Amino acid sequence: MNSIFVNSKNVFLDIVNAKDYIQLDQVSTIYQALKDSIKKPLKMILLYGKPGTGKSMFLNKLYKDLSSTQKVYLYQTPILDESEFYKTLAQDLFETKYSGELNFTQFMKIVESKKTEDIPVVLLDEAQLYSEVLMEKIRLLSDTRTVKFVITLHKTEKEDIIAKEHFQTRIWETIELENASSIELKIYIQKKLMKANCFDSANMFTNKAVNKIHKITNGNYRDTNKLLYTLFELYESYESSNHHRAIRTNNISNKIIEMSAIHTGLIDA
């Protein structure tokens, strides 16, 4: 039988799954804005933010929610080869299999021939990995209004330039995702644990402990997941080595948080 620490640890495995999406006030508002934007006749929607702010989770949640009502295609890993990219889109969006090389002109002919009223939505994660040439082609494709794109970008200086130079005139909606505040982080942690029926673990997170975690992770969801995974692993280790008397289990101590941060590299010791 797994202890509560093992179950709690597994809650914070860094896996992008729409089922694990946690409804937070700010995130809900942004998500609703994104859903509304997709209904509008926009060419392109840009979702950007620092790594670990939940962009991938957003796209997954959006894909899960929209897939039942309209044509949505999610590409979590970028297809870097241009021909491969066109061939994949032609097959998924227009159910056209193409053998051999497919260039942009040939693909545009397919798009025009298969034009429908139900405009497909293509969700591209990690768009900063696409080449500038391919991004230019995606821009031209979105101009035809036959395909709607939602792309996510890491917010860096270089990616800002890409966004400005290639997409600024085409992007109708930009949504920025930010790190969680201390209160949001507490809700995030507790909701996540309670979703997995780890109520005892959820009660261990006092405001003081969450503030400490927030100070270390800066409210970044990915870092928080990583830290809390290690934290419960530590509790598990104390428990299995019969040293659990040395630690408090009614609340999370700063010492354990700091030890977890040291182990994960969030604190330079």
Add this chain to the structure above:
Amino acid sequence: MLNITDLEKRWIRYKVKFYIPHLSIFISLSVILSIFFSFSNNTQEPNDIPHVVKEEPLLVASKESKIKVTPVPISKQETRVIHSTKKVKLSPSLDFMKKMQNSIQPYYNNEVSNKPYTVQKVQKVEAPKIEVVEKEKVLIPEYIPPVKVKKISIKRQNTQNDIYEIITRFKKNNNPALSLFVAKKYYELGDYQQAYNYALITNKINMEIESSWIIFTKSLVKLGKRDKAISTLKKYIKQSHSSGARILLDEIYAGRFK
């Protein structure tokens, strides 16, 4: 499974590293504060000193003002001063005599000044000098020391008339200091016979005054009675072992004193 012991060690190192800057800031702040307070204490001390200094002149002024404003204590103080000046006033007269001796016989300065007869003189000379002071009472009630007055009055006694005054005073109180003074004065003026007489009188009153015996023998030499002077000196040396008399005897023998 995580290595708890290793992680705990790393955590302790982290905490030490974390508190080092806090500790250093605290220590530096405490050092700065201690230096600041020590400086502030030092700067306060000089402020205290002027207060004290200021108070002292105030006290002095108050004393002075008391003397000036209240007449009764002044009169008491004056009488006290007069009594004290009676004693003090006599000592300058001796100084004067010493000066006189210096001008005549430079070798006997120390011996003459060390003589105890000054006390006797003080008692006997008091009476005439009190009169002088009493005259001055009205004129100088507070500040003028009577010493200056005496010196001035004694310096006037360089004339023959002054010698007579002292002779009359000697006749009244029979003070050997006065007769010795007269003898020295006569010797200085070249009246060796009178010098011999007054030295003889002095020796009769007090046989232990060395300078009197020296004036006596010197006068004898000057009067041409060298042998008598030598025999007198020898007798005196036998009794008193006076070095001054011995030096004079040697000089007479050597012919340096004629």
